[in-house]
Amino acid sequence: MQGYDKYAFEPFAVTVDLAVLTLRADTLHVLLVERGQEPYAGQWALPGGFLLPRESAETAARRELAEETGLSDVSGLHLEQLRTYSGPDRDPRMRVVSVAFTALLPDAPEPHGGGDAAQARWLPYDPARPLAFDHERILADAHERVGGQLEYSCLATAFCPPEFTLGELQNVYETVWGVALDRPNFRRKVLATPDFVEPVPGAARLTGGRGKPAALYRAGTATALHPPLLRPSREGRPA
Amino acid sequence: MQGYDKYAFEPFAVTVDLAVLTLRADTLHVLLVERGQEPYAGQWALPGGFLLPRESAETAARRELAEETGLSDVSGLHLEQLRTYSGPDRDPRMRVVSVAFTALLPDAPEPHGGGDAAQARWLPYDPARPLAFDHERILADAHERVGGQLEYSCLATAFCPPEFTLGELQNVYETVWGVALDRPNFRRKVLATPDFVEPVPGAARLTGGRGKPAALYRAGTATALHPPLLRPSREGRPA
DNA sequence: GGAACTAATAGTCTCTACGACTATAAAGAG
DNA sequence: CTCTTTATAGTCGTAGAGACTATTAGTTCC
Numbered sequence: 001m002q003g004y005d006k007y008a009f010e011p012f013a014v015t016v017d018l019a020v021l022t023l024r025a026d027t028l029h030v031l032l033v034e035r036g037q038e039p040y041a042g043q044w045a046l047p048g049g050f051l052l053p054r055e056s057a058e059t060a061a062r063r064e065l066a067e068e069t070g071l072s073d074v075s076g077l078h079l080e081q082l083r084t085y086s087g088p089d090r091d092p093r094m095r096v097v098s099v100a101f102t103a104l105l106p107d108a109p110e111p112h113g114g115g116d117a118a119q120a121r122w123l124p125y126d127p128a129r130p131l132a133f134d135h136e137r138i139l140a141d142a143h144e145r146v147g148g149q150l151e152y153s154c155l156a157t158a159f160c161p162p163e164f165t166l167g168e169l170q171n172v173y174e175t176v177w178g179v180a181l182d183r184p185n186f187r188r189k190v191l192a193t194p195d196f197v198e199p200v201p202g203a204a205r206l207t208g209g210r211g212k213p214a215a216l217y218r219a220g221t222a223t224a225l226h227p228p229l230l231r232p233s234r235e236g237r238p239a
Numbered sequence: 240m241q242g243y244d245k246y247a248f249e250p251f252a253v254t255v256d257l258a259v260l261t262l263r264a265d266t267l268h269v270l271l272v273e274r275g276q277e278p279y280a281g282q283w284a285l286p287g288g289f290l291l292p293r294e295s296a297e298t299a300a301r302r303e304l305a306e307e308t309g310l311s312d313v314s315g316l317h318l319e320q321l322r323t324y325s326g327p328d329r330d331p332r333m334r335v336v337s338v339a340f341t342a343l344l345p346d347a348p349e350p351h352g353g354g355d356a357a358q359a360r361w362l363p364y365d366p367a368r369p370l371a372f373d374h375e376r377i378l379a380d381a382h383e384r385v386g387g388q389l390e391y392s393c394l395a396t397a398f399c400p401p402e403f404t405l406g407e408l409q410n411v412y413e414t415v416w417g418v419a420l421d422r423p424n425f426r427r428k429v430l431a432t433p434d435f436v437e438p439v440p441g442a443a444r445l446t447g448g449r450g451k452p453a454a455l456y457r458a459g460t461a462t463a464l465h466p467p468l469l470r471p472s473r474e475g476r477p478a
Numbered sequence: 479g480g481a482a483c484t485a486a487t488a489g490t491c492t493c494t495a496c497g498a499c500t501a502t503a504a505a506g507a508g
Numbered sequence: 509c510t511c512t513t514t515a516t517a518g519t520c521g522t523a524g525a526g527a528c529t530a531t532t533a534g535t536t537c538c
Contacts, residue, residue: 009289011250014325014336050248053334057325084323084338086253086296095292097253097336099323152391167485185526187487192524211485212533227524230466406514424497426516431495450514451504466495 013096016061017048017135019082019142020069021125022105023159028125028175030139031068031111036118039092040132046139047120048098057081057099065103068120070111078104078158082142090134102142104158147176152228154196157219163200165214166190177231189229195220252335255300256287256374258321258381259308260364261344262398267364267414269378270307270350275357278331279371285378286359287337296320296338304342307359309350317343317397321381329373341381343397386415391467393435396458402439404453405429416470428468434459 020031032044047068051060058081066074082100090096111120123129127140149155156172157164170186190196197217259270271283286307290299297320305313321339329335350359362368366379388394395411396403409425429435436456 009252009254010292012253012290012336013248014251014253015248051251051325051336053249054327056327057323057336081322083320084296086290086338088293088295097251097290097296097338099325099336165486182526182528183485184487184489184528189525209485210483210535212487212535214486227469228467230525232526404515421497421499422514423499423516423518428496448514449506449512451516453515469496471497 010095013091013094014051014057015048015096015098016051016057016064017046017085017098017100017138018061018064018068018103019046019100019139020065020103020105021142021146021159022108022122023172023175024107024122026171026175028143029122030125031120032123032131033068033120034118035132043132044123044129045132046100046135057101061099061101061103068111069105069108071108078155082138082145085134085138087134098138100138100142102146104146104155106159106161143176147231150176151230152225154219154222154225157197160219163216163218165216166197167214169197169217173229179232181232193222193225195222196225249334252330252333253290253296254287254335254337255290255296255303256285256324256337256339256377257300257303257307257342258285258339258378259304259342259344260381260385260398261347261361262411262414263346263361265410265414267382268361269364270359271362271370272307272359273357274371282371283362283368284371285339285374296340300338300340300342307350308344308347310347317394321377321384324373324377326373337377339377339381341385343385343394345398345400382415386470389415390469391464393458393461393464396436399458402455402457404455405436406453408436408456412468418471420471432461432464434461435464 018031022029022031031047033047035041035043035045047064049060049064051057055063058079061081062074062079065071065077065079071077080102082102084097084099086097088095090098108122110122125139125143127136127143130136131139146155150173156169159172159176160168166187167183169190170181170183173186174181198220200216200218257270261268261270270286272286274280274282274284286303288299288303290296294302297318300320301313301318304310304316304318310316319341321341323336323338325336327334329337347361349361364378364382366375366382369375370378385394389412395408398411398415399407405426406422408429409420409422412425413420437459439455439457
């Protein structure tokens, strides 16, 4: 099977699907679009689309991300391939192989209506929300993957604006994992990890809300956490 | 872009590529095939092939795995999607999107010549070995992924036969990571992790080689390691 | 203006678990 | 029998995580 002998292959449609996650008001939100046509007309779906003839999946994903979020500069955002979904009956009309991506954003403005009729909106992440095609599964996989990556990478800063407080960073962990963390311990751990975050020279946030103003930090140069920051209380066998 | 409007899509060829890894004589080996035709005729490549019309990538990968290894029962082997490679110039003849998989085997017999002219062989893993297409990159990604997964999953047993000694299990880690581990500490860690391995009731391996005979273990029911078994000495920032 | 509240930050104590060891046991090779 | 090799047992010191308490510096409410 190593030669593509005599062009003996079946043509497939190839798409990208995006699980775009963000934090709004301490809740995990997902970018969803409402389908305007059959199948699954009127249902929510992950944004996505076909690869252009000379595009890689990564390029197509970033293009879709820009189109769907309406953000002018999407180049710094975290975008990562999740996995590929290739079941033969994913789409009732034809054979579609879809490369799924996960994108993480700091809180973003409401997307505009997109190019076509269907609307795009930020909706709270809810594993029970029915989605078109196998997008429920893709979204669940994305959530699981991101949750796992928080443990041993510095990914959490991708949810934060350029300057953030340690409380905001902790909110990322608590929201994605759905658990409460001890504030002093979290702080100690983050500051003990070299180059995870670095303090912003002057300034301490003032009138943001109640309580003592917090110091501001920027994302550091580290990409991995050694040792990792493990989720609490997972006795036994997770996925 | 959420509707597949008017079938406005480009057809692609979709293939699977397999990075099949095993341990032979305490060395990491890869299953490679020699290409019989252009392009890259005579060069080594990862085994793989086209998806059949109603196959998922996973199904195709397991079929290819059975064909290329010549093993009769391939159902219990560890097979996992790695990622998808979709650069527009991967194959000089046409647009090919390839879903790559990683497979882990206990030491396996030399594969037979396969269905077509090209030969298939186990060769020592060597990141510097030139491969056809972008297979060098795929293989490097597979190695990196497997190395990382050893840290927080029970994947290492996938390289071992049904019954194995702790020394063999330690060899998996040392070979894949390319580092030496302390034997008593490794043993303590593995046995302290619930359900990572379980002792085989009777029996202790006898005349295998020199030294005191080792007890035999089987893979347990656990799939994840909490806390993880981290690679030593990675100060700073790995991938 | 003070009291109550809220969140950030500092610091303590304990215990687990890992790294670095030393020691012993059980086989084969010579 | 001795040497070598590998498996297994156990010890000691320390980094780091969990569970706390305490203090500080702002808001909000009366």
